Amino acid sequence: MWDLNEIYFGSDRDKFQDDLVNDLAFFNGLCSSCKICIQQNKSECRGNFSETVEKFRTKCEDLITNCAWNGQNFSCCDAFLPLKTEFGQCYTINSIHTNPQYGMKLINNRQSGPGSLYIFALEDIQIHLHSSYAVPYINTEHDLQETILWGLQKEILFKTVELFNDENLHQQKISQRRCRFSSEFSKSNKIKLFDVYSYSTCITTCVAEAQIELCNCTHHLMPENKLNNTNICTIDGLMCLSENFGNYFELFLIIYI
Known part of the structure; x- marks a missing residue:
């Protein structure tokens, strides 16, 4: 990250720039640099946050190999394909x-036996195991x-x-079975982030709805709304999300329940 800041902003840059880039590229709901942005x-x-993310997030070919x-x-990057998530x-x-x-x-399967996937990481990485x-x-x-972490081996x-x-089960009402099949999107939803429904895509949508309810925007890492345009947070919006982090998490739980 430091090397890229040096390339894009020079050695004489305001070191605050490093904190801001880290908050934007890896936004996790809290933005420590946003308050300074607004106060000063x-x-x-005032830049394009998505462009900042594009510059500073590692591309597949620089992330994994072998x-x-x-x-x-x-070929790693022919198989590991881009997926938009709330983490970017x-x-x-x-x-x-x-x-x-x-x-x-x-x-x-039983005939082939257990599968074994090997990956060599070129950077620190976070792995999530999930269904298709x-x-x-x-x-x-x-x-x-x-x-x-880079240099460590993990099995x-x-x-x-x-x-x-x-x-x-298909004949039962959703309210009775308390779950949806993958094709059952709610017609009343104003937000559709994914084409296929699952528990995790539902939770991500609930988070987006909670952010809009509290701050009238979603952060720049959130997947694009496929139904209509959703406001992407400016620095004021990110500050709002940061100040309401606990609140929007509670609101998300209410929406979900």
């Missing part, structure tokens, strides 16, 4: 939400995410248990 009316805070599935090498752009494999879908299907219908989201269980072992719904 700094010009650095990928292999069951000992067979494959991630790279995921075997997902229905990417374009094209899945990228590369990783299949294992799910996306990384604010409530991802801690045992389904790992932070791997993650897991198994999946498939659940199948009875066909008669």
Whole structure:
């Protein structure tokens, strides 16, 4: 990050710029530099936040390499495809939400035995384990995410248990079964961030709705609304989200419940 700041802004830059870039590129709901931006009316805070993210977030080819599935090498970035999440752009494999879908299907069964995926990380990375219908989201269980620092080796072992719904469940009202199938978007929703419904995409949408309710905008890392234009937060909006972080989390819970 420091090297890129040096390239884009020079060695004589205001060191506040480094804090601002970090808050924008990896916005997590809190923005410590936003208050200084507003109090001192700094010009650095008036730029295009999405452009800042594009410059400072690591691209796939600079993030992972030497990928292999069951000992067979494959091109990492032909298989790990971009996916917009509330954390910004991630790279995921075997997902229905990417374009094209899945990228590369990783299949294992009783005949093939356990699958083995190998990745060499070129930077510190955070890994989320999720189903093909799910996306990384604010409530991802801690045992389904790992932070791997550069130079360290990590082995993650897991198994999946498939659940199948009875066909008669389709005939029950959503209010009765208290869940939706992947094609069942709410017609009343004004926000649609993903084309396929899942629990995690629902939670992400609830977070976006809570942000709009409190601050009339969503932060710049949030996936684009497919139904209509949604206000993207300026520095004032990010300050609002930061000040209301606990409140919008509570409001999100109310919307969800």
